[in-house]
Amino acid sequence: MKKIISLLFVAGVLNTVAAQKITMYSTTASERWTSQKVTVLKHASQTPEVSVYTDSLLQHVTGFGGTFNEIGWNALQSLSQEERDKVMASLFAEEGVRFSLGRTPVACSDYSFGYYSYNDVKDDYTMRNFSIDRDRFILIPYIKEALKLRPDLKMWASPWTPPAWMKVNEHYSQKSSGIEGTDIGHNRLDPARNVLGNVTGFKMQQGYLQAYALYFSKYVQAYKKNGITISMLMPQNEIAWTPCWPSCTWRAEDLAIFVTQYLGPQFKKDSLDTEIWMGTVNYPNPDYIRTFLNQKNVSDYVRGVGVQWTGMKALPVIHKEYPSYGYMQTENMCGNSENDWSALERTWNAVVHCFNNGVGAYMYWNMVLDETCKSWWDWAQNAMVIVDRNTRQVRYTDEFYLMKHLSHFVQPGSRLLKVSDHENVLAFRTADNGTAIVTYNSDEDTRFRTFVIDGKKIEVTLKPKSINTIKMNDK
Missing domain, CATH: 2.60.40.1180 (Golgi alpha-mannosidase II)
Structure with a gap:
């Protein structure tokens, strides 16, 4: 009798579990x-x-995502079409991570094959020579492979640098060499042309400001013609850093001038519904974001704030002071190619901090890298998928599975509890x-x-x- 009761109890538990679909x-x-x-x-x-x-x-959750870069697409080219399809499916298909967001650089980044912009003709204020042709052979095919699997993938973009002729030192980078005190990353820039981190690296003159706003408008329209909708734009990656790869610093007041007097009005004139967000902010002091958001007319054009790296430290204050804006973590901390469980732990802690402090979206950095994991500036970083171009082997790292645990079930329309x-x-x-x-x-x-x-x-x-x-x- 006891055995029958025990079996009935177990069956009841299993039926309850099945009914709940846990x-x-x-x-x-x-x-x-x-x-x-x-x-x-x-x-x-x-x-x-x-x-x-x-x-x-x-808060509402927009979802999780990763970044498209040239070096990642190049790594995938070493695989057969079948194997490449498997990697893309692992990131975007129903059975995979199911990323709902994608980030793409506006022209070059530190994981592109060197410097470039969409218009390198000096003082071409009318953007007569604007062209995204390079992207049509690298970044756009990469993004379109994802769109085949996830047609509703929401794409957003940010530049690492304006065209060099729009900058005060007329160079793509802000300093000559060295990654955080090392000798890695030499770019042959004359050190006399280094730009200080607390100034604006952009030429704050009317012709350049107008040209840069037009540059962004043409970018959004050109991508649209090539089948990719850019839903959101952040006008500068890592606003407060002067590395030896593509970069540009902006004082908060100057960025507000560009957004409210040039970029926002240009988008309105061209009937673009691409949202403008402040970002990406990598400065821990809330005063930087606060100064920007308090400038005149910012709320007329800006819909949210994107933070990454040390910018996450500003979230506990900023999201409470400015609750009407959206918040996004825009770039997962890249590490130094550990690609092990310690990287997973750091990312998990960052994800928890960000969602507990108002973000509705979290972005991984490089989804795919080759066996070196190195940028063009020789910094080896972490990735979700590593493709060995020599052996054609594919490795899914610990962070790949972390992102799957986070993203697979948590899709757009979800809410944090x-x-x-x-x-x-x-x-x-x-x-x-x-x-x-x-x-x-x-x-x-x-x-x-x-x-x-x-x-x-x-x-x-x-x-x-x-x-x-x-x-x-x-x-």
Whole structure:
């Protein structure tokens, strides 16, 4: 009799689990995206409980994404069409990471094959010589492969530098050489032409300002003609840094002048619905963003703020002071080609910080790199997918699976939910009216955790050093 009762109890639990349609996936450094058991509890639990407040809907989630760059597309060319398709599907298809956002540079970046802009003809204020032809052979095919898999992929863009002739030192870079005190990254710029980090590197003269606004307008229109809609533009990557690769610094007041008096009016004149966001901001002091947003007429044209790297430190203050703007984390910290579990942990901590402080979107940096992982300026960084051009082998890194745990179920239309654990748990009301919980076990030992959701208790086993996603659909 006891055996029959036990079997009936187990069957009842399994039926409840099936009715709730609860699934769980776990990833460790050695096991990837494996299915795990979820137990629905009928009695009080002895394990620590985490409450998920499904009636406390926080910010809207636009989604997760990654960046398209020339070196990444070149790495993919070493694969057969079949293998290349598999990599792209792993990032954008239904069964993969399911990125909903894509970032593309406006002309060159540190992961392009050197310097270039869409108009290198000096003082061509009318943009007569504007052309995106280089992109038609590299960046645009890369993006279109993603659009085949994800037609609703939302693309946004930012430049690393204006055309060199629009800058005060008339060079693509801000300083001659050296990556953070090293000798890596020589670019042969005369050190006498280095630009200080606290000044504007752009020529703040009317002709250049007008020309640059027209440059952006032509860029958006040219991409549209080539089948790619640029939904959002941030006028400068890493506003507050002077590296030895393509870059340009802007004082907040000067950037506001450009946006409100030139860029915004040009987009309006040309009937472009591309949103303008402030960014990307890599400065920790909130005063930089605050100064920009407080300038006259900014709110008429600017819809959000994008932060990356140290700019994340400004979020706790800024998103509370300016709640009407959208917020995005625009570039995951790239690391130094560790491509291991430590990179996953750093990214997880950054994701938690950003979502707990108002962001609705989080962007990875290079989705795909070759076996060197190096930029044109010789800095080896992290990637989600590494393609060895010599052996034709493809490696999916730990961060690939972290992004899958975050993005696979959390699609546009989702909402962040309030939770009682603000360090190792993120929860979302998903677009399909389910609940997705992403939780990290940072311990070297197995942990048992109970989640309380709408009065229901579920218990899960978290493997040592694991990232886990629980998906619960409504009945």
